Amino acid sequence: MRINDVVITAISNLFRVYICWKFIRFFFDERKVEARTEKAVYFIFYIGTLLFFVCLQSHGINLIVNLAGIFLLTLIYKGSLKKKALAAVLIYIMNCGCDTLAYFLFLNSNQDIPETQTFSIVTDLLLLICVIVAAGILGDKAKKELEKGFWVLVMIPVLSILMIVGIGTLGLSKQGIMLCIGVGTLIINMVVLYLYNMLQEAHQNFYEKELLQQQIKVYSNQLETISQTQKKIRHVRHDMVHHIKELYGLAVADKKEELLAYLKEMEEAVVNPKEHVCTGNYKIDGILNYMLEKAENELKKVEVKVKIPEWLHMDTFDLVIIIGNLLDNAIEAARQTDEKYLSFKMTLEKGVLFIDAANSYCGVIKIRESKILTSKRDPGDHGFGLESVQEIVRKHDGVTDVTYGRDTFKVRVMIYMKSVR
Structure with missing residues (x-):
């Protein structure tokens, strides 16, 4: 050769x-x-x-x-x-x-x-x-x-x-x-x-x-939320003796309305308005509290129900991406409507994790190559968030169901947990 x-x-x-x-x-x-x-x-x-x-x-x-x-x-x-x-x-x-x-x-x-x-x-x-x-x-x-x-x-x-x-x-x-x-x-x-x-x-x-930038914002927000909550608890704990004496006096005097009002004040002193969710899983709590605080600031009506154990046998990173993308898309679409409505539910039932996101939207759905495009301002991001959610759900052998009516857009995610700890 x-x-x-x-x-x-x-x-x-x-x-x-x-x-x-x-x-x-x-x-x-x-x-x-x-x-x-x-x-x-x-x-x-x-x-x-x-x-x-x-x-x-x-x-x-x-x-x-x-x-x-x-x-x-x-x-x-x-x-x-x-x-x-x-x-x-x-x-x-x-x-x-x-x-x-x-x-x-x-x-x-x-x-x-x-x-x-x-x-x-x-x-x-x-x-x-x-x-x-x-x-x-x-x-x-x-x-x-x-x-x-x-x-x-x-x-x-x-x-x-x-x-x-x-x-x-x-x-x-x-x-x-x-x-x-x-x-x-x-x-x-x-x-x-x-x-x-x-x-x-x-x-x-x-x-x-x-x-990474979103994670930094999420962790920063969660640390601030935890810090504020602990500060409030320390104040209440410091004055606990005085609170007990006051409650005892109201109870003995049978002043029920004043007793309830005092308990309400104590509750408000402890509860942190930025802490919308507390599951015990700091990563999930972090993304939920960050996105829900954003929703509270930009929308008129926000409904939340989260009931899951502290630990799930699923990659938390993937779960954070699912939650983040669903809420990000929902908030962006809802803020462009007069209703400005968002509903988010996350529950674990019989080994199945359900994530439901519903929001008001302008009533116009754009579809390109069988993909639903989001209402985000950046055209390069169209449909990318929902597509990422669907890919991750498929990776975990789950199901994504997208439905929409005249003024409400809904996404339901179902992921079968192999085991729950």
Whole structure:
């Protein structure tokens, strides 16, 4: 094998390893694997498959080595062996499918099948199309950005393939020109994929930053609420002897109305108006008190009923996201109406967690691609909160039911608890 053939093969194989990594991420959570270990394993896979192909040049051995290598890559991720084997087979079948399609593209152009290197470049571009389409179907965090530029991303590799096949069909190039154009096209598409990956990570970081900022506000509000409550309790406790004497005197004198009035004053002295909910779970209490205080300030009528145990066998972070998004959407929609009404209920009944949010709304529902758009001012956030809720509920095998009438919008979430502590 000539030196230029080895170089082209090395670049093409590097591209395939990157595509393979992108596909594997659709099946497994890469955050649970140490980055250094992941990079080392993929580097070994790249060098191993490259050496086998260059040294042996046997399609049979190459098939076995690649399939076994992809399966070994999946072993560093958490998941069942069945899932790992299935992922490896699906990825390799997709690879073979792109090889076959590339073969027929040249076969149908009434020309000789090109050199292996040019053939591999076309296959890599087909794989790029597959990974972009798969990201739109399977990738949770990629969906938002893909919706904006999906066809642009797909058309770049498609046009690149047409360019390579077209030049060969017209007979305008020699092997060297074909290879140069092919390498240039491959590099351009690698840059596009790299930029897309950066855009995807930037979007994820932005979303995580928004969540972190909300958490900081929630915890700050909860700490302030707890501090105020404790301060009031200390004052009442300090004067408890005097209060008992006063209550005793009113009871002996049979002054019932004055006794009740005095007890009412004591209750008001202890109760913190910012503490709307107290379940014992500081994270849930934090988000509820923060959002409900916001609702009390912006709306006319707020009804709340929360009856859950202190601990639930469910990821509290996910539950906080559900509560936060439901209340945020409900408050935003209700504040734009004359009624300014919000009802929120959260109960645990027979092992099922029910979360009901109802609010007044302007009566206009916007739907795009089967998704309900919210009434938020930022168009980039349309439907994102409700979509996040639905994804998390599905993750916990729950159900989300959305209904709306002439002036009331309702969302019911049902999540089955495996056990309650």
